[in-house]
Structure formats: structure tokens, C-alpha cells
Amino acid sequence: MKQIDKFMIFGLALLLFTSLAGGALAAVxxxxxxxxxxxxxxxxxxxxxxxxxxxxxxIAIGVWxxxxxxxxxxxxxxxxxxxxxxxxxxxxxxxxVRPPEPSFYEKKADTEKKxxxxxxxxxxxxxxxxxxxxxxxxxxx
Numbered sequence: 001m002k003q004i005d006k007f008m009i010f011g012l013a014l015l016l017f018t019s020l021a022g023g024a025l026a027a028v029x030x031x032x033x034x035x036x037x038x039x040x041x042x043x044x045x046x047x048x049x050x051x052x053x054x055x056x057x058x059i060a061i062g063v064w065x066x067x068x069x070x071x072x073x074x075x076x077x078x079x080x081x082x083x084x085x086x087x088x089x090x091x092x093x094x095x096x097v098r099p100p101e102p103s104f105y106e107k108k109a110d111t112e113k114k115x116x117x118x119x120x121x122x123x124x125x126x127x128x129x130x131x132x133x134x135x136x137x138x139x140x141x
Contacts, residue, residue, distance in 0.1 A: 058084070061091050072099050 062083030070076035082090040115124045120137035131138050 058087050061087055065091060065094050068094070068098065072101055074099065 062080050065083040066076040066080035069079040079090075079094055082093070084090075086093070116127050117123070118125050118132040118135065118137060120132055121135040123132070123134050125132055125134070129139070
């Protein structure tokens with residue numbers, strides 16, 4: 001089973017539990033004799049549902065910000081923390097300051113030009129090096 005499916009099942013179970021617990025607590029409260037207990041239970045369940053839903057949305061914002069930041073080459077952990085601390089405000093800030101996503105060709109060019117092999121010593125050296133830092137072979141010849 002996928003991790004998202006497990007998360008959804010856990011969230012729905014938590015939602016059901018809080019709704020039932022809120023209804024049971026409202027049924028025990030006898031301070032309002034004029035209002036039937038069913039309405040108090042429905043209100044308490046709806047209130048619990050609202051807060052659980054807000055919590056799930058808050059976590060989803062942080063996770064999305066983490067994934068998007070990692071995809072764009074930024075610190076995902078930093079943006080996860082900002083998303084969890086500030087929620088919607090952090091999301092708005094990320095949408096304003098996020099860099100453009102690198103295209104397929106830019107990613108491919110970055111992976112191709114990372115390093116090369118020195119013919120003198122056989123070690124991996126930077127692609128734009130003029131002299132091997134290990135054996136001193138000059139490449140401008």
C-alpha cells in the first residue's frame with residue numbers, strides 16, 4: 001500500500017474518532033436543557049472535523065513546499081519548517097520567491113559537464129580545469 005493511502009486511512013480514522021468523541025462529550029453536558037443533545041454533538045463533531053482538516057492542510061502545505069524546493073535546487077528542510085510554522089503565509093512567500101524550475105536540457109547539461117578523466121594520472125578532475133591538481137599535467141598544449 002502506498003504511503004499516501006496509509007496517511008489518508010489514518011487521517012480518516014482520526015477524523016472519525018474525534019467526531020465520535022466530540023459527540024459523546026456533548027451528550028454528557030447537561031448545562032443546556034432547552035437544546036437537544038444531538039445538536040450539541042453535531043456541532044462538536046463539526047468543530048473537531050474543522051480543526052483536523054486544517055491540521056491536514058497545514059501539513060500538506062509544508063510537504064508540498066519541501067518537495068517543490070528540493071525540485072528547484074533549494075533547501076527543502078528550511079521551506080518545510082517555514083511551511084509548518086507559518087502555513088498559508090509561508091506558502092505565499094514561497095510562491096513569490098521561488099526560482100524557476102530548471103528545464104530538461106539544463107539538467108542534462110549540468111550532469112554532462114561535471115568532470116573528466118585526466119590522461120596523466122587517471123583521476124577525475126573538474127571539466128574546466130587547465131592543469132590537473134594531482135599530477136600537474138597541462139591541458140592547454
